Amino acid sequence: MSGLSIDKISMRFDLPDGGHVQALKDVSLDLKAGELLSVLGPSGCGKTTLLNIVAGFLAPTEGQIVLNGHKVTGPDAERGMVFQQGALFEWMSVRDNVGFGPSMKGMPAKEKSEIVNHLLDVVGLQDFKEKAVYELSGGMQQRVSLARCLANDPDVILMDEPLGALDALTREKMQSLVLKLWKETGKTIILITHSVEEALLLGERLLVMAPRPGRIHKEYRLPFADLGVGQDLRDVKKHPEFAERREEILGMIWDMEEEIMGRAEEKA
C-alpha cells in the first residue's frame, strides 16, 4: 500500500503538577503518494506534535502511523524534515550540508556530488556551494534545507513552518519554489504553517485543527496549488474563491482563539 496513513492518533501526557495534557485526540487521515497537505490551526492545537509523531520523534499514546505498509517507530530517512531555521549544520559548507544524507548512507563520492550539484542547480545555489551556511541569507538557508532534504530522496517531506522566519518578499519566492519542487519531484508533503494565505496557496488539501484537545476541525480540497505551479502566486490570490476561503478560515481560527481566551478568563 502506497501512501501515508495517520490512524486514530491520540497523545496524552502527564504534567509535573499532577494534571495532564490531551495534545491530540483521534486524529485520522490518509494521504496518497504525491499529495500536498497543509495544516493550519491556532497555537496549541497540536499541529507540531502531529508532525513530530509522523516524523517519529514522538510516540503516540494511541493509534499508529503507517507509511507504505509499515508502521513508523522512529525517525528515518524515508521521512525528510524541513525546519523553520537553525537546523543546518553551520560547521559544514553548503555542499556538505546538502550531501549530508548521502554521506551518512555511504554513497560513493561521484554519485553524491552529482545529486548535490543537481539539487544546488534546482534551488539556485550553485554559486554558493563552497560558502559556510551562516554566510547565507535566511531565504538561501531555507533553500539549502530543502535541497538537503531532497538529496535523501525521502518518500514524505515534513515541513514545520519552513518559511515562517522569512520576510514577505522572500517568502513569496520560496512558496513558488516549494510548489515547483512538489510538482517536479512528486513527493508527499505535509506543511505546517501559521499563514492562512500560505496554507491556501500551497495546500492541495488543507487541514484546520482545533485545540484542547488537538483534533481535526475541518478539511478542504483546494485547486490553488495546481493553479499556482509555475504561475505568479499573486494572480492566484486574485481568484474569487481564494478570498472567500481565506475569510472563512480566518473566521474559524478567530473563533477558536476567542474561545481559548474566554476559557482563560473563566479560569481566572
Added chain:
Amino acid sequence: MIPLLVYVVIFVVAFYVVRFIADKTAIQDYTSLKTVTFGDESAVRSNRAASVISIVTIFVIWGAFTGSKLLPGFMHAPGPFIGDTSFTYTAEANGQTDDATVYFRVHEAGESVEPIATEPGDGFAKNDTELVAAWRSKLLRVDKNDDIGKDEGAKVIAINGQPVDAGGSVEVDGGVVTLSDKGTPNFSPHAGWQMEPIWLPSPEGVFLRTIEIASAGFQGFTLWEHLGFSLYRVILGFVCGAIIGIPLGYAMGLSDWFRGWFDPIVEFMRPVPPLALIPLVIIWAGIGETGKIILLFLAALWIMAIAARSGVSGVKISKVHAAYSLGASKAQIMRHVIVPNSLPEIFTGARVAMGVCWGTVVAAELVAAEKGAGKMIVAASKFQNTDIVIMGIILIGIIGFGIDVLMRYAEKVLVPWKGKG
C-alpha cells in the same frame, strides 16, 4: 603618593593633548557621526593613542623614580643626596660649651670611599669625619674623640647653633640630624623621591638581570628552564584534564545516569579553588612533579567537563532531529553533529582552564617546588632580589597573555562557526 599624582596628571594632560590633536586630524567614519556615545557601547572604541601613552607612562614613571639611565637626567625625580656635607654641634660639659664640626661623605651604596680628611680642632669637643651610604643613616658617637665624653657629663645641646633636646631634629645641609633619646646625633642624608634599587630596581636593571639569568641561571636553573617547567606542567596537567574531562562532560550531556552520578561531584568541586587543594596534594603526592600534575589535572578537569556538558546540552534539538531524519546513526550524530556543535564551548572552556592552570601552577610553585616560575620569584624575594621578582612577574604575565592569545587564535581558525548557529 607622588608617583600616583604624577600618573593622574599625565592621564589628564594626555587626554586633552590627544583630543586637541585628534580633533584636527579626525577621520569621518560612521561612528564619528554618532551623537549619542555615552551609553552606546559600540561607540566606545579603545583609543589606541591612550594605550600607547599608558604603557609609555608606566615605563617613564618607573624610570623617573628609579633614576633610570634610559631617561635624560632632567626627567628623573630628585635622587638621594650624594656628596660631602657637614654640620657643627655644640657640646656642654661642666658649665662650659664648645663647638666642633662633623664632616660627612655620602656615597652610593656598595662604593668604597675615603672619609674627608680633617683636623681635630681646638676646645674639648673635637671634629669628626664619617661615611654614610645614600638612603642609610648613621648614629654618630661625636664624643668618642672628645676630651670630655658623654660618660663625663658632656651633652650635645645644639646643632648648627640651633638648640635641640633628645628626640628633636634639625635640618642640615643634605640631610637631617636627630638626637636620639640618649642624646646621640643620628644623621640621615636626604633620600629624595627615588626608590632604592632593593625596593624597586630601574627598568634597565631588570632587563640586564633578565639577560644574566637567561644564561647564568638562578638557583641552579636558567630562566628558560624555570619558565619551561611551569609551562610543561600546565600543558601536561591541562591535557590530562581535557582527556578525562571532555568525555566525562559528553557522558553527562548524553546520559541521565552519568548526569545524575557526576553532577553532585562536579558541582561541588567546581567552586573549590584549586589553590585550596595544594595542601592535600602535597600530603598525598609530595612536592614533586606528580603532585603538580595532579593539581593542574584537577584544576582543568571540572572546567573541561562542564564545558563539554554545556556544549552537548547546547545543541539545538532541530539539528539532531534533522540528522536523524537524514538517516544518520547515533555514532554518526555524535561525530557529525554533537562533537562539532560542542567544539566552540570546549574551546571557551579550554581557554578558561589554561588561564586557571597557569595561575595555579605559579601558586603551587610559590608553596613548594624545585624549579619553575613561581619558585624562581619566591626564592628571589627571600634574597631581596627585587629585580628577579619583577622580571618573573612580567614574564608570567606575558606568558599568561600569550596563552590566551594563542587559544583565541586557535579558536578562530578551528571553529569559525562559533556563535553563528
